[in-house]
Amino acid sequence: MLADGRSLATLAVPLALTQLAQVALSTTDTVMLGMLGAGELAAGGLALVVFNQVRTMGVGLITAAGNQIAAAVASAEGRENDDRGAAEVRRIVRASLALATAAGLGGAGLMLLIGQLLGHLGQDVEVVADTRRMLITLAPGLVPALWFQTVRQFTVGMRRPQALLRITLASIAVNAALNVLLIHGPGPMPALGLAGVGLATTLVHLLTAAALFGSARRDPELAPLLALDLLRADRSTLRRLCGLGVPVAVTYGSEAGFFSVTALIAGSFGSSALAAHTAVNQLVYIVFQIAVGLSHASSIHVSREIALGRPHGAARVRDAALATAALVTGLVAAAYVAAPTLVLLPFLDTGAGEAGGEEAFAIARDLLLVAAVLQLFDCCQNIGIGLLRGLDDTRSGLRFTLVGYWLIGLPTVFLLAYGTALGLTGIWLGLLVGLAVTATLLLNRYRLGLRDRTDRLDATPETA
Numbered sequence: 001m002l003a004d005g006r007s008l009a010t011l012a013v014p015l016a017l018t019q020l021a022q023v024a025l026s027t028t029d030t031v032m033l034g035m036l037g038a039g040e041l042a043a044g045g046l047a048l049v050v051f052n053q054v055r056t057m058g059v060g061l062i063t064a065a066g067n068q069i070a071a072a073v074a075s076a077e078g079r080e081n082d083d084r085g086a087a088e089v090r091r092i093v094r095a096s097l098a099l100a101t102a103a104g105l106g107g108a109g110l111m112l113l114i115g116q117l118l119g120h121l122g123q124d125v126e127v128v129a130d131t132r133r134m135l136i137t138l139a140p141g142l143v144p145a146l147w148f149q150t151v152r153q154f155t156v157g158m159r160r161p162q163a164l165l166r167i168t169l170a171s172i173a174v175n176a177a178l179n180v181l182l183i184h185g186p187g188p189m190p191a192l193g194l195a196g197v198g199l200a201t202t203l204v205h206l207l208t209a210a211a212l213f214g215s216a217r218r219d220p221e222l223a224p225l226l227a228l229d230l231l232r233a234d235r236s237t238l239r240r241l242c243g244l245g246v247p248v249a250v251t252y253g254s255e256a257g258f259f260s261v262t263a264l265i266a267g268s269f270g271s272s273a274l275a276a277h278t279a280v281n282q283l284v285y286i287v288f289q290i291a292v293g294l295s296h297a298s299s300i301h302v303s304r305e306i307a308l309g310r311p312h313g314a315a316r317v318r319d320a321a322l323a324t325a326a327l328v329t330g331l332v333a334a335a336y337v338a339a340p341t342l343v344l345l346p347f348l349d350t351g352a353g354e355a356g357g358e359e360a361f362a363i364a365r366d367l368l369l370v371a372a373v374l375q376l377f378d379c380c381q382n383i384g385i386g387l388l389r390g391l392d393d394t395r396s397g398l399r400f401t402l403v404g405y406w407l408i409g410l411p412t413v414f415l416l417a418y419g420t421a422l423g424l425t426g427i428w429l430g431l432l433v434g435l436a437v438t439a440t441l442l443l444n445r446y447r448l449g450l451r452d453r454t455d456r457l458d459a460t461p462e463t464a
Contacts, residue, residue, distance in 0.1 A: 008297050008320050014165055015156070016293025021168035023289050025175050025204060026052070027346075029197050030282045032179045034347050036193065038275040038360050041347075042267070043130030044194050045278030049263045050114050050131075051138045051201075053256045054107040058146045060252035061103050062153060064244035065096035067389070069157030070300065090227040091237045093154050098233035099241055100150040104143030111139045124271055134198040141202030144209040151212045151226075156296075160222060163215035167208055175204045247394040251385060251401050258405040258434060262413055262427050269417075273424045276363035279347035280428075283336075283368075284375050290328050291379035294321045295386030302390025311453045318387055318446060325379040333372035340365045363424055370428040377435040384442025391449045400441035409434015 026048055033044035069089050076085025115135040118128045155161045182196030192199060216222040259281065266277035298321045305313035336343055348361045381404070385397040413430030416422050422429065 008294070008301060008317060008324070012293045012297035012321075012324075014161060014293075015296050016290050018152075018161070018164045018168050019289035019292045020286065021165060021172060023286050024172045025201065027282060027286060028172065028176050028179060029201060030278065031346050032183060032197055033194070034275075034279070036183070038348075039126065039271050040130065040194055041278055041360075042124070042271040042274040043127045044134055044197055045274065045281075046118070046127065046131045046263060046267065047115075047134035047138060047194075047198065049260050049278075050111055050135060051142070053253065053260045054111055055142060055145055056256040057249045057253035058100065058103040058107050058142065059149050060249035061245040062096050062100050062146065062150050062241070063248050063252075064241060065092055065150065066153035066157040066296075067299070067303065068092050068241070068244070069154060070159075070303075073158065086225060089154075089158075089225045091234045092241070093150075093225060094227040094230060095233045095237040095241055096150045096153065097147065097228065098230040099238060099245070100146035101143060101230060104146045107146075108139040108142045111135050111142070124267070127267065127271060127274070130194050134194045137192075137195045137198030138201060141198075141205040144202075145205040148205065148209040148212055151209070151216055154226070155212075155216065155222065158222060158225070160219060163212060163219075167211045167215065170211075171204050171208045174207060175200055178203055244394065247398045248389070251394070251398045254398070254401040254405055255381075258409060259431070261410065262431060265413065265417060265427055266424055269424055272360040273363060275348065275360040276367060277424060277427070279344060279360070279364050280367040280371050282347060283343065284371050284378060287329060287332050287375045288378055288382065291325060291382040294324060294379070295382045297321075298383060299386040299390040302387055303392075306391065306453065309457055311450045311457065314387075314390070315450055317390075318383075318443075321383045321387070322380060322443075325383060326376060329376040329379055332375065336368040336372045340368050343368065366425055367428050370425060370432060374428065374432040374435060377432065377439045381435055381439035381442055384439055384446060387446045388442060388449070391446070391453075393445070393449060396445045396449075397442065400445065401438055404438025404441055405434045408437050 029048060030041070030045065033041045036044075069092050072085050072088040072092065076088075112135060115132040118131060119125070152161070152164055155164060178200035179197060182192050182200050185191035185196075213226075216226050263274070263277060263281070267274040298317050301317045302314045305311070305317060344361060344364050348364060381401075385401070388394070388397045409430060412433045413427050416426030416430050417424070418426075420426055
């Protein structure tokens with residue numbers, strides 16, 4: 001178990017740290033929005049929800065590229081003077097970049113459309129107007145954000161992700177500086193307010209994509225494989241990536257959509273409720289990045305164990321990942337309970353003089369108690385999706401997330417939010433139920449999948 005944990009940590013830790021560094025960008029934005037006021041936090045939080053929803057689906061669409069690249073490299077190992085593996089990697093990189101570009105352009109248009117529809121979804125009129133302004137400056141950042149994710153999948157698939165963390169850490173400082181400049185406009189610069197937060201995020205995505213491209217170009221092993229002639233993308237490779245990526249994109253989108261819808265429901269309880277929801281949701285999102293790193297690393301390790309005919313090793317990977325998730329979320333939950341004011345202070349103004357700030361802070365304190373439990377199931381369900389992807393089973397992930405989130409979770413959210421006096425707390429209890437059901441379904445399916453593979457492996461000598 002310890003050996004499996006160390007092996008998992010070798011890949012999971014840098015990936016999780018990169019995820020945490022990336023989420024620091026949106027955390028910085030949330031902190032800056034909170035400093036502007038509860039109304040701005042509500043509007044900016046809604047804009048970030050829309051952006052993250054669309055971006056998450058785009059990332060899901062290209063996630064399979066990393067596994068495909070790793071498989072192409074592995075299949076070429078041990079063959080001398082054989083450049084078929086390198087040619088296949090170039091085809092995958094070229095096709096995935098083309099796919100990311102198309103998804104980014106389409107997603108940017110979708111974000112602007114959603115902004116126009118928000119006024120019909122029961123949101124405060126002033127919040128909607130501010131949200132639309134921020135979406136206009138956020139939308140152009142989607143294309144470079146997906147370019148960055150594509151090159152990231154390339155470097156991870158090649159097992160050379162070292163530059164990821166350095167670049168992402170540097171982007172945090174750049175984002176904070178740009179936020180200050182563009183929000184407040186010192187000197188001759190105009191003060192853009194909420195729009196400045198969106199523009200800062202877009203510029204950071206562009207700079208980080210360029211930096212990762214440059215790093216790959218300087219790497220003697222990666223540079224020959226980084227194909228940028230997107231118009232020559234192979235159609236069969238595009239179809240294969242789409243076939244693998246669409247279920248993952250819908251699965252990711254299903255989860256992100258579940259949280260997006262609950263944000264809209266939270267907004268129907270007023271700007272203070274939405275501000276509290278935004279702050280606590282950001283805290284859960286930070287912890288969730290640990291699960292993303294564990295999920296991706298687990299997926300790769302499971303694929304390797306299955307390819308080597310070791311389903312029991314794949315079971316140990318699951319146990320190591322879940323144990324790590326339980327440890328991390330347990331420590332964070334203790335902080336929520338012991339020091340809620342300290343945890344919430346970066347996101348919400350506690351002063352009574354801030355309109356809505358004191359009320360939002362009181363609501364958020366109650367939500368932290370639910371989040372302390374919810375985040376464990378959130379991590380477990382994401383790990384479950386990664387484990388199943390390691391078994392080449394993406395359809396089960398999609399099917400069970402649809403059941404857990406939408407058929408069980410969302411009705412529970414509505415029932416507890418509007419059918420009881422729980423209000424916003426009811427929304428979060430409904431979220432907890434949906435995530436718990438989803439995690440249970442996914443992990444049980446993985447257990448059954450491993451059992452089937454073990455049975456087939458045991459039967460092979462007898463039928464040979």
